[in-house]
Amino acid sequence: MTESLAPSHTSVLLEALIGGVLGKTNGTYVDATFGRGGHSQALLARLEPEGRLVALDRDPEAAAAAAAIQDPRFQFVRRPFSQMSAVLAELAIDSVDGVFADLGVSSPQLDQASRGFSFMRDGPLDMRMDPGQGQPVSDWLKTASVSEIAEVLRRYGDERYAGPIARAIVARQSAAQQGQAPYLARTRDLADLIVQTLSRAGAPRESQHPATRSFQALRIFINHELEELDSLLDQSARIIKPGGRLAIISFHSLEDRRVKQAITQSKRAASFQRPPGMGRAQSAILAQALAAQPRRAVWTAATRIRPLDRERASNPRARSAVLRIATRAQP
Numbered sequence: 001m002t003e004s005l006a007p008s009h010t011s012v013l014l015e016a017l018i019g020g021v022l023g024k025t026n027g028t029y030v031d032a033t034f035g036r037g038g039h040s041q042a043l044l045a046r047l048e049p050e051g052r053l054v055a056l057d058r059d060p061e062a063a064a065a066a067a068a069i070q071d072p073r074f075q076f077v078r079r080p081f082s083q084m085s086a087v088l089a090e091l092a093i094d095s096v097d098g099v100f101a102d103l104g105v106s107s108p109q110l111d112q113a114s115r116g117f118s119f120m121r122d123g124p125l126d127m128r129m130d131p132g133q134g135q136p137v138s139d140w141l142k143t144a145s146v147s148e149i150a151e152v153l154r155r156y157g158d159e160r161y162a163g164p165i166a167r168a169i170v171a172r173q174s175a176a177q178q179g180q181a182p183y184l185a186r187t188r189d190l191a192d193l194i195v196q197t198l199s200r201a202g203a204p205r206e207s208q209h210p211a212t213r214s215f216q217a218l219r220i221f222i223n224h225e226l227e228e229l230d231s232l233l234d235q236s237a238r239i240i241k242p243g244g245r246l247a248i249i250s251f252h253s254l255e256d257r258r259v260k261q262a263i264t265q266s267k268r269a270a271s272f273q274r275p276p277g278m279g280r281a282q283s284a285i286l287a288q289a290l291a292a293q294p295r296r297a298v299w300t301a302a303t304r305i306r307p308l309d310r311e312r313a314s315n316p317r318a319r320s321a322v323l324r325i326a327t328r329a330q331p
């Protein structure tokens with residue numbers, strides 16, 4: 001049975017994701033990004049008693065929310081999804097019927113000033129999804145060079161004014177080192193610095209806050225979000241059974257491009273294992289012949305789904321969401 005969770009996060013593309021990932025209703029599934037459990041609960045509502053759902057999240061508050069779900073079919077493990085295969089092995093699960101992920105940050109992470117994700121709410125300049133791992137953005141900005149900061153802002157935020165912003169950050173940190181100004185320690189400090197820098201550089205006014213791209217870039221960098229995603233895609237191609245499904249919701253083109261490439265381009269050679277009784281020489285010839293065959297697609301039947309206007313109007317997070325669903329090819 002499931003106790004109700006605080007409705008602090010409105011799940012995006014709920015029906016489309018669950019309908020898309022769910023095949024066998026008595027199968028085993030992974031929710032790689034539990035958040036507040038909206039997608040997990042919707043899947044549990046459709047699973048039979050023999051079904052199983054393993055949920056992951058690296059955020060301690062997601063773990064606290066997961067503790068409210070009392071259901072024998074459900075297990076939560078607080079780990080990054082790059083460790084999905086290791087977690088499943090620890091649970092003695094060698095393959096699954098589906099994996100889904102709803103990438104990025106949850107509304108509670110953004111809304112809570114103390115997590116340091118938001119330029120709208122002043123808080124410590126942190127941005128880690130797991131505050132026990134890695135370093136907060138404020139620490140990184142104390143030691144990073146102009147070129148390192150500019151590279152992050154350009155690569156992960158597509159920020160045209162990456163150079164001027166990086167120079168302003170490093171100038172501010174140098175002044176702090178000499179006791180002439182405080183270090184950048186709060187989200188508002190950084191947001192104000194970016195606003196001033198863009199205005200001095202004559203950047204055109206735009207509808208979104210001028211710090212949006214820089215905050216996105218620093219968050220992606222400090223949480224290794226793209227490396228995590230690559231690892232999840234790679235592991236999913238091995239852990240999902242033939243006929244099983246992968247469903248990923250992404251929120252910007254850097255993520256969506258990776259998901260698209262992984263499911264439309266990944267190919268593998270037919271796998272070969274020496275059958276018992278076959279000699280080594282004969283098996284080597286057979287393996288070589290198989291490896292020379294055309295490589296086969298790992299995924300088939302990929303679909304792309306965008307939220308309907310109704311959902312985009314009622315949930316601002318849905319505006320940039322893209323859901324891709326793929327089916328694991330038969331061997």
Ligand SMILES: C[S@@+](CC[C@H](N)C(=O)[O-])C[C@H]1O[C@@H](n2cnc3c(N)ncnc32)[C@H](O)[C@@H]1O
Binds near residue numbers: 106
């Ligand atoms: C958009 S929210 C998920 C919301 C969830 N689907 C729901 O309906 O409540 C994304 C969640 O993924 C988690 N997350 C992001 N990257 C992660 C990673 N590499 N490993 C584990 N969790 C991650 C975040 O901590 C956050 O809680």
